[in-house]
Amino acid sequence: MPHTSFATFTESLRRRLQQPLPGEAAHRRMMSGSRQRMSVRPNEKARRSAVLILFYPYRGEIYLPLILRPIYDGVHAGQMAFPGGRMERTDENLIRTALREAQEEIGIRVTDVQVLGQLTELYIPPSNFFVQPVVGIMPHRPDFYPDPREVEEVVEVPLATFLDETIVGDTQIEVRGVLIDAPFFQIQNHKVWGATAMMISELLAVIASAEIPQQGT
Template identity: 75%
Template sequence: MLQTSFTTFTETLEKKLREPLPGEAAHRKMASASRLRQMLKPNERTRKSAVLIVFYPYQGSIYMPLILRPIYDGVHAGQMAFPGGRMERTDRSLIQTALREAQEEIGIRVTDVRVLGKLTELYIPPSNFFVLPVVGVLPHRPEFYPDPREVDRVVEVELRSLMDESIIGINEIEVRGTTINAPFYQIQEFRVWGATAMMISELLTVIDHLV
């Protein structure tokens, strides 16, 4: 039964990703007040990067992995994110970047991933990255092998749990000595905010009523 519904979910999502995307309208719902006020744009030093949003069937439902970044000297230390990173010169495309990074960070085999499409690129001012969210599926729950240098923990998220609007909140968050007001998703014991929350917002708008 699950395989049938997961197949239907996959086929429908692939079609929806070919349609016009909600983009900035969905991003704004989970953007911080400072981001909305500053309206920063990519510049000549902006670097390209990509993340992988990958779904798989598990325990009668549909899941996706997020990662908790370890504490380090960087702007995204200790934050929740999708696996991903900067584009390397050897990458043929940003899709390859997303797949390669996911394999390096959490051990997903790129040959197992079926890419369905892409969401809207999103600019991240603190790190000056322009990020492409790539969407794909796996036929089964993968074995995760997180790289401890990049990943403190892999967090498996049931897709249906993201549909509950009660997990959305707003709070003051301290970022490198500055306090900002930012919306967040309360996912298990983690608050997911910033660019990852904005990507999730667009994703949920695209998959509305699919699960």
């Protein structure tokens, strides 16, 4: 991956995102034990939302940002996530939702984002959200201006970090007074688990099958 140019990577990923996605098969790798035992499906009251998975070149590598949510009275307080949020009536589609929310939360310029495609929508039972992950790129590292009401910290992560199998672990996390088994990615002293980890798992499966050539081949 470090030997792949950003242009080659993004074009290969764009083509791969137009093909059938691994979906739930990839999600299961990072799915909690309780979720695997339950049949969780969106209901008629589920709210639509979207997140942005944004790649950009930086220091000779490919990066993407995660955000740390601040502590608040909510089910996702203090968790690592992709920037995103609920769909508004003024959003013409979920791609617009992802871009708008990313601009509001981390201050990126949406006019600099090129959308490559989308991953599989994912239902999040605790918040009753049906989330569409949108994959995009920027030609340079963005200037981040996080909204302190929504974002405690922007965590920039090299893609190569996610390709390291040693960062994958399993732990027990208390959710609403119940301990659940939760696979996670260990990222810069933060555990990335739950729906975000499931999205990352599908993303990595897509990248692995994208047939991205190495330089000189």
